[in-house]
Amino acid sequence: MEEKNIKAIVEEIWPRLKKKHLYPELPMPKTGKAVDPNQEEEAQNEGVGLEMKQKQMTINLAFLSAIKEKMPEEKVIEALLDHGITHYTFCPWDFHTHLMLYAEAKKVMGDKESAKQVSNYFIDVIADTHCVKKRSTEIPELHRNLKKRKVEEVIASLYQRIWGIDLGIESSRKGEEGHEEIVRRLVRIPYLDRSKWSESIRKFARSLKPLMIAEQKEQEARGEKGKSNPQGEHDLTHYSSEEIDNGLRDYAKKTKALSEFREVVEDFSDELKEAGYGMEGGMGRGYGTPIDADVLFYMKLSENYSIPIRKVPIEKKGSLHPHSHSPWEVGSPFQDVDVWTSFGKIMPGITQIWKKKEGKGRGKMEGTPDCLIIIDSSGSMINPRKSLSYAVLGAACATNAYLRNNSKVAVYNFSDAPMGGRDILDYNDNREEIYHVLCKYFGGGTALDLEDLIPLIKGRKHLDLFIITDMKITNLEALISFLGQIQNRITAVHIGENPYAARFEKAVEKRKNIRLFTVKRKEDIPHIVLGSIREYFNPTHGSR
Amino acid sequence: MRRSIEMKTVHPQKKSLIDSVDSRPWATKNPFEEFKTFTFQKTDIPLDQIIQSNEIVMDRIRWGYEKLLEEEAKELVWMVQYNTIIKAYEVAEKYIKEIDYSAEDIEDFCFALENTHRVPYLIPGPAGVYISALCNYAKEEEIVLKLSELKTEINLIGFRLPKGKRLSVEGDTGDFTGIGLEGGELVVEGNAKNWTGAGMRSGKIVVKKNIGLHTGEWMMGGEIYVGGRVRGLGNIVEGRVFEREKLIYPGKVRYPNLYY
Numbered sequence: 001m002e003e004k005n006i007k008a009i010v011e012e013i014w015p016r017l018k019k020k021h022l023y024p025e026l027p028m029p030k031t032g033k034a035v036d037p038n039q040e041e042e043a044q045n046e047g048v049g050l051e052m053k054q055k056q057m058t059i060n061l062a063f064l065s066a067i068k069e070k071m072p073e074e075k076v077i078e079a080l081l082d083h084g085i086t087h088y089t090f091c092p093w094d095f096h097t098h099l100m101l102y103a104e105a106k107k108v109m110g111d112k113e114s115a116k117q118v119s120n121y122f123i124d125v126i127a128d129t130h131c132v133k134k135r136s137t138e139i140p141e142l143h144r145n146l147k148k149r150k151v152e153e154v155i156a157s158l159y160q161r162i163w164g165i166d167l168g169i170e171s172s173r174k175g176e177e178g179h180e181e182i183v184r185r186l187v188r189i190p191y192l193d194r195s196k197w198s199e200s201i202r203k204f205a206r207s208l209k210p211l212m213i214a215e216q217k218e219q220e221a222r223g224e225k226g227k228s229n230p231q232g233e234h235d236l237t238h239y240s241s242e243e244i245d246n247g248l249r250d251y252a253k254k255t256k257a258l259s260e261f262r263e264v265v266e267d268f269s270d271e272l273k274e275a276g277y278g279m280e281g282g283m284g285r286g287y288g289t290p291i292d293a294d295v296l297f298y299m300k301l302s303e304n305y306s307i308p309i310r311k312v313p314i315e316k317k318g319s320l321h322p323h324s325h326s327p328w329e330v331g332s333p334f335q336d337v338d339v340w341t342s343f344g345k346i347m348p349g350i351t352q353i354w355k356k357k358e359g360k361g362r363g364k365m366e367g368t369p370d371c372l373i374i375i376d377s378s379g380s381m382i383n384p385r386k387s388l389s390y391a392v393l394g395a396a397c398a399t400n401a402y403l404r405n406n407s408k409v410a411v412y413n414f415s416d417a418p419m420g421g422r423d424i425l426d427y428n429d430n431r432e433e434i435y436h437v438l439c440k441y442f443g444g445g446t447a448l449d450l451e452d453l454i455p456l457i458k459g460r461k462h463l464d465l466f467i468i469t470d471m472k473i474t475n476l477e478a479l480i481s482f483l484g485q486i487q488n489r490i491t492a493v494h495i496g497e498n499p500y501a502a503r504f505e506k507a508v509e510k511r512k513n514i515r516l517f518t519v520k521r522k523e524d525i526p527h528i529v530l531g532s533i534r535e536y537f538n539p540t541h542g543s544r
Numbered sequence: 545m546r547r548s549i550e551m552k553t554v555h556p557q558k559k560s561l562i563d564s565v566d567s568r569p570w571a572t573k574n575p576f577e578e579f580k581t582f583t584f585q586k587t588d589i590p591l592d593q594i595i596q597s598n599e600i601v602m603d604r605i606r607w608g609y610e611k612l613l614e615e616e617a618k619e620l621v622w623m624v625q626y627n628t629i630i631k632a633y634e635v636a637e638k639y640i641k642e643i644d645y646s647a648e649d650i651e652d653f654c655f656a657l658e659n660t661h662r663v664p665y666l667i668p669g670p671a672g673v674y675i676s677a678l679c680n681y682a683k684e685e686e687i688v689l690k691l692s693e694l695k696t697e698i699n700l701i702g703f704r705l706p707k708g709k710r711l712s713v714e715g716d717t718g719d720f721t722g723i724g725l726e727g728g729e730l731v732v733e734g735n736a737k738n739w740t741g742a743g744m745r746s747g748k749i750v751v752k753k754n755i756g757l758h759t760g761e762w763m764m765g766g767e768i769y770v771g772g773r774v775r776g777l778g779n780i781v782e783g784r785v786f787e788r789e790k791l792i793y794p795g796k797v798r799y800p801n802l803y804y
Contacts (some may be wrong), residue, residue, distance in 0.1 A: 108693060133589050162591035181688070188648055190595045206690045519749075 003061060006031045007164045008082075010059065013075055016111060017078065020135055021085045029057040029081060050080040052334045054240050057084045061228065064533050070145040071138075079142035082135060083231045086127040087238070095239045095247025097197070098123075101252070103264050104198045108205035113239050114212055116271035117207045120234045125204075126191045128231075132163050133192065150215050151208065156185045182207050236271035244275050245300075252300035260390050261300075265293035292384045294434045301388075304394035309401050311366035312462060312489070322354040369403035369462035369489075370427055373398060374453075375438060376469035377435050378415040378446035380494075384439050391468045394493065395438050399431070399465050410456050415442030417449035424452060447474045450482050457486060465490040471501040480507040483514065489512045559595070601645050605653050605730035606663055608639030608673050617667050624669050624699075624720065624738060632670050633703065647687040650678045654691055654698065668718060673701030677709050680704060692714035697737065700732040705747065719756070722749040726768060741768045760785055760793070 018024065047079060049063040059080060064073050066250055092098040101122060106115035131137045144167045158168045161183065185207040204304045236244065242500050252261055260282065265272065269291050277291055300522040325341060328351035342351040373395050379382075383391040399409050408427040411434055417420035421442040425433060444471070457463060465486075473479060480503075490513055494501045508514040591767055609636060616632045656662040679687050685708055690700070697718035702711055707727025716734035725744035731752075738756035741749050747767045754772035761778025768785045777785060777793055785793040 129589070130593065133587055133591075162589060164590040184646075185648055187591075187594055188598055188652070191591065193595075197660075202693060203655075206693070229573065 004029055006059065006061060006064060006073065006077070009077055012512050013074065013078055017081050017085065021082075021089055024085055024089050025054050026057070026085065026088060029059055029084075031059050031061055033062060042251070048232060049076070050084050051089065052084055052232050052234075053237045055088065057081065067145060071141060075138040075141060079138040080231065082131050082137045082139055083124075087123065087234070090130045091126040091194075091197075092234075092532040094250075095236075095243045096250040096254070098239075098249055099232070099251045099264055099268075099333050100198060100224060102267070103255075103260060104201045105205045106267070108202050109209060109212075112311055114209075115205075115218070115267075118208055118212065119201065120344065121208065121227060122201050122204050123152070123234055124229070124231055124477070125155065125158070126197075128159070129191045132165075140167060141232075144168050148181075151211055154182055154186070154208070154399045157183045161187045162191070176245055182211055195335070212533060236268060236275050239275070241276055244272070244277075248296065249303045252297055253304045254303070256388060258294065258297050258384075258386070261297045262293040264289060265296060269293075276532050292307075292436070292439075293440075295432070295439050298384070298392055298396045298439060299431070299435055302393060302400055305393075305397045305400075307397055307401040309368055309405055311368055311405075322356055324355045325352040326355045327351070327352045367528060368402065368407045369464050370408045370410070370460065371398065371402045371466055372410045372412065372453075372456050372462040373434075374412045374414070374465065374467040374469070375439070376415070376446060376450075376473075376485060377413050377441045377443070378421075378470075378472075379443045380446065380470050380472055381386050381441075383441045383443065385441060391493075391495075392438050395466065395468055396435060398439070398491075399434050402464075403431060403434075404428055411437040412453060412456065413437050413440050413442075414446075414448055414452075416445040417452060418447055419444070421445070422449065422452060424456070426456070445474065446470075446472050450475075450478055453482070457488070460488075463488045467492045469493075470495040470498070471504050473500065476500055476504060480504060483508065484511065487513055491517070493517045545571070552671070570773060598649070601643065601649050602652060602656065602662075604643045604678050604680070605649060606656065608643065609638055609653075609671070610664065612674055613631065613667065614664060614671050615672055617665075627672060629669075629700070629703070629723075631671045633677055634669075636674045637681070640677050640681050642673075645678070645682070645685045647682050647689075650675060650682065650687065651689050652690070653678065654689060654694060658695060666696060668699045669695065672698050672705060672718070672720070676700060676703035676705070680706055682709075683760070686710045686712070688712045689714065692734075699737075702728070703729055707747065716753075721751075722747075725749060727766075735772070739778070741766070741783075744768075 005417045010031060014028055018026075021456065023246050046164050047066065048060055049067075050059065051058040059077055064076055067076055072530075092101060094163070098119075101119045102115055105119040105122070106112070109115040109118055128143075129138050140159070140163060143159060146152070146293075147478070148156055153169060157179065159165070159171055189198065189203055190196050193200070248265075256262055261544075272291055277296070324339075325338060327349065328337060328342070328346070329348060330430050334346070336353040336356070337346070338352050338354050344353060375391060375395050381391055382389040395411075402409050408429050410427045411425040413423040413425075421436050421444045423440050425437040428434070465488050465492065469492075484507075490509070492504070492514060494504065494516070497518065501531065505516055505518075508516060545730070571608045586663050611736035612632060612635050614634050616628070625769070633707060649769070654675060657666045679689075679702070687710070689712070691713055692715040694715055697716050700720045700723065701713060702722035702725060703720070704724045704726050705711055705722065707726030709728040712731040714733045716738045717732050717740075719737045719739050720741040720742060721736040722730045722744060723739065723742045725741065725747040727745070727747045729748045729750070731750045733752050735753040736749075736751045736755050739761055740751065740755050741759060741763055742761040744760070744763050744766045748767050750769045750771075752771040755768075755770045755774050757776035758778035758784060759770075759774055759776065760768055760780045763778070763780045763783040765783045766778065767783060769789075770785070770787050772788070774785065774787045775790065780793055783793075784791060
């Protein structure tokens, strides 16, 4: 009965709330029993008031019944929903912002749990302050009635000061144990200035850190768990898989720092696994294997670059094309009927079918060939698992370009190949598998075993080759002679000026199918390689 | 010609058509109709005022620092010499005395120094003198600067810290920490570099971790407490230096700049 009443209240106020928040694209909130991670604490506290999963908000009935004596249910629901909606419309807004805030908080707090906690407090302060400033809301009333521990009391004091609303925090208590100094610091943060959030959260965390550590110690001494956030926990369940994908891509692009990305992904590994990350065969969707943060980093970063590939004439695609008409006979397939020349009738003698032929446009059909990526992972190359390797990034971008065009990619990752320092992946379209081989690092000497390459090239007339190396290859002459014998399109990228590179350049200068790109500084690889590939594969782009 | 006449006659017809459409009940409704009655509530909250006044104060502090650079580091080069420090401090005092600021503004300024959008030049010497002057003229008797995440170690912090003031720095400090201390108490929660406490007259310097070379050079009085290791002492005239609660000067023979 009570649940019905609450549902009726929600249905009644929801249109008004949507209008107040300028019609956010959110479904009607549900009512029910929210999952509370700290249920044992519920006897002392109200528990979680609002649960947010993807875009679905659920109001916890237990919370409402716990607080109804202090505040009318309508007002509690309105306050909770105002808060919840603002998370979607203002802060954190998207997964990338959430990750960024967490990463900044971790720089100050040092440990994962405290960083999560402090970023949640920060997100809540922003959301509530935004609501109080820009909407008519019952959030202050809700805060007045919530039970508070030390940190919540300090935050309530902060609200009193920045909102100018009495929340019942006594001034004598504000001065307790130097809390006044913390509040004084917190008050100065420009919460509503989105452009300063990364700087602001560091200041917020710096100010709250001593208090949070003290509270944590007290809790540990008492053997208690942390208190649930009555306004809802902020975790990855807020976001859909697409939002997480986009957030990781934006975060990789913004940080461009492998270690930072790895740290954040590892901190959120449980949540990411729940959201579907954890790939089949390494890192796909589904449960099981741990997330390879390094591979994920290159996957997400390379998604920010797009290389158009110039298609080449492919003689045989195996598809049939309408060529001429022939009379339809009973038993002939209906799908080949040409309705226009058959006058819309199925009748022997009148109905015509398309006669299909393969290879009528022989030599004129365009397609994207498969690609063999030869990547050097010898000691002179950057270890892609330690810092951002532009060689791997370049190869990853090329991989994406071929896979997008329904072509397959093979990888030959070599260091000292004749001594076993190599990894070969046959042609396939499994992105994760390809990335795993690209990210492998041997760190030894540099020698190719051409015997390994022959089976990958043999019998494939239409095949692109992409080689990325520093050219300090001990059997360079053998490679030059090998490349001289094949007619495939070859893109060779070498790093730095050295006699080996000069020798290679001289040897291939007359070969029209080989394009050589020199990179003087390793840092320039993504720009030069990607830009040059674009120019090479798509000449019209450069002339624009 | 005929065509143009026809076109002219079209206009009145069009108008009447639109009129008739509007009057019909099934006519297309303005999608923004509902917002006609919508009043956007934007309340001024105290936070706006606080942020605005903080910005004004920060602008004035930045302006003072830029003036100091203009006067004392014209070529963006500044040599640490006794005279240059004294002169820079006098210039800093001149501008700081006109500003009404709090201890939190000093910390914000330290972080703003690393943000090139806000402060174009961070020259460690004048910056340290300026921050010291800000601390010495602050209203608060106790100042806490939480600088752990600051990438730059600030030199000359605590210069001439007067009696009755306590400056606590969370994080490491650079060279010349607490030089010329005038009775104040300077606490560094991290490490301090070389020439710490040089020329200090009285007061107390506490460095919780390690300290560099020339510690207490020409020190005239006061005490230096080091929680970690002292890398080298300077030529101390008067005063006391403790390493891990043990008195190392005077008492134990310690040659200046002894590496150990």
